[in-house]
Amino acid sequence: MQIGILPLEVRKSNHGVKIPILMSFTVFLGNLPTWVTADDIKQWLAAEDLVADSVKVIRNHETQESKGFAFVEAPTNDEMQAIIRRFDRAPLEDRLLRANPAQPPKGKDAPRGSGQTVQGSNAPPRNDQRPERRRRAGRNREQAPRSAFANELAKAL
Numbered sequence: 001m002q003i004g005i006l007p008l009e010v011r012k013s014n015h016g017v018k019i020p021i022l023m024s025f026t027v028f029l030g031n032l033p034t035w036v037t038a039d040d041i042k043q044w045l046a047a048e049d050l051v052a053d054s055v056k057v058i059r060n061h062e063t064q065e066s067k068g069f070a071f072v073e074a075p076t077n078d079e080m081q082a083i084i085r086r087f088d089r090a091p092l093e094d095r096l097l098r099a100n101p102a103q104p105p106k107g108k109d110a111p112r113g114s115g116q117t118v119q120g121s122n123a124p125p126r127n128d129q130r131p132e133r134r135r136r137a138g139r140n141r142e143q144a145p146r147s148a149f150a151n152e153l154a155k156a157l
Contacts, residue, residue: 025080026102029087030069031095032057041070050083051075071102 029041038055045052053073057066074080080101087099 024102025074025077027072027074027080027083027087028069028098028100028102029072030098030100032066032068032070032097033093033095034066034068036066036070038070041072044087045072045083048086050086051079052083 036057038057041055041057042052045055051074053075055070055072057070059066072083074083084099084101087097090097090099
């Protein structure tokens, strides 16, 4: 069994250090009707003789309704491009689907460690210890609770 090596992409950290990350072959599939499920997308791919390692339809956490987009993980770059060619601007009901290479997550909502960092890179070691922060002026959080209820609650805990 031969293990393929994913291509590398370089991104800059917040400190300007270039960090090599492993690229994935993920397709963003957008403008989907809310009724579309991962099984529907898998059936569409199978009907076109396209292969996907995984399909994830993004849903609202509270209602579980689809947000109208999904991510399809392809095994190779060629397969990713074939999925994009087939589904970009494909008509579905009264809309045109969108298919593009997925972008890495950005901003504060991005999951931590979203890029797979290559081991043995030239990036400096992370210092997981933060320097002590200055406290803001105002109420000292370590002082005793002020209300009788808070005192009783503190005793119970």
